[in-house]
Amino acid sequence: METRMIEQLAEDHYDEMVRLRRHFHMYPELSFHEVQTPAYIAEYLRELGIETKEGVGGRGVVGRLIIDPERPTVALRADFDALPIQDQKDVPYRSTVPGVMHACGHDAHTAVLLTVARILSENKAQLRGNVVFIFQHAEEVDPGGALQMIADDCLHGVDAIFGQHVSSGLDVGTIGYKYGTATGMPDDFTIKINGRGGHASKPHVAIDPVAAAITFCNQLQYIVTRKSKPMEPVVLSITMFNAGHQHNIIPDTVEVGGTIRTFNHETQAVMINELKKCLEGLVTTTGITYDLDYMKGYPPVVNDTDKTDLVLQAATDISTVQEVQELEPDLGGEDFSYYLQRVPGTFYYTGTRNTNFKADYPHHHGKFDIDEKGLTNAVSVMVKSVFNYFDKEASI
Secondary structure, three states, rough: OOOOHHHHHHOOOHHHHHHHHHHHHOOOOOOOOOOHHHHHHHHHHHHHOEEEEEOOHHHHHEEEOOOOOOOOOEEEEOOOOEEEOOOOOOOOOOEEEEOOOOOOOOHHHHHHHHHHHHHHHHHHHOOOOOOEEEEOOOOOOOHHHHHHHHHHHOOOOOOOOEEEEEEEEEEEEEEEEEEEEEEEEEEEEEEEEEEEEEEEEOOHOOOOHHHHHHHHHHHHHHHHOOOOOOOOOEEEEEEEEOOOOOOOEOEEEEEEEEEEEEEHHHHEEEEEHHHHHHHHHHHHHOOEEEEEEOOOOOOOOEOHHHHHHHHHHHHHOOOOOOOOEOOEEEEEOOOHHHHHHOOOOEEEEEEEEHHHOOOOOOOOOOOOOHHHHHHHHOOOOHHHHHHHHHHHHOOO
């Protein structure tokens, strides 16, 4: 398909894509609790005449556009779960679910892929291979939906895979890409520090878990600066600290939670080992006990060079893409990595930032929003990448 036709089709379907995105934004569903969203997706795919299966891996949806089983097959993936965040935007499409919103762009990912499915299904005579549309649940919460969907055979017959993520860190008109390692390993930990409560005026007869927890949090930063290699990126953030309920009571327990993010297994092992050492030191010096729940996160996204080249070529060809930017690796996590462990592919980013529309808040913020004009590039680059892939396969 000619590039100009792809761009025109993306523009022609813009209003419908915006309608889809805003629908999903208004009715978000949390990870592993998606019911209406996958049902809506499945119905939409079936209306396009695409063979559709629901309940893949639990709550995922897979559509298959099969032209010829003997030809190459490419998969395209979008995620559709939301986050436990209150929507703070004053817009007509504000979330209708208290405390839940699409604060990461998964509503846009789903609208983009449904639009791509429509374009490809309506122009299937021009396809030189098969396309699998993977709509994934539960990307935001470990263990994630990708592993479940893979175990349920969503990659059956798939030879390559592409995925994209909208980005409030890139201006509209920008496509970001990365060769090789693109994301980190996002580990989470929750620690219950157990002491012995008592009256705040008599701390000597209590075992103060608050003081111990504060010491522990400070020691963790020492690990980052003095135990990990200076040239190896590490992020350690304390994001939960729950203790007490009254000024004159030393509580029995404190809960501390956070995340450790690294790029390689050696640094990950150092951080885990040193965290445990800090806790054991507190046992000796303060008398507390602890319960540690440590969850290793998704593996890194490692993009295939050849498939990244195809996306780069596609982005360069699309006239509405004003800049193609190679990105630095990001310590955010993404379970698209599991697909890439099975088949070669690439994960890239579409700019949706526009300060004039207040579409510049970071992901996972209550005022996160996108400039929807950027979604036409998301569609155009994805459709063009599909045709580039089939063209290359046909020439081999």
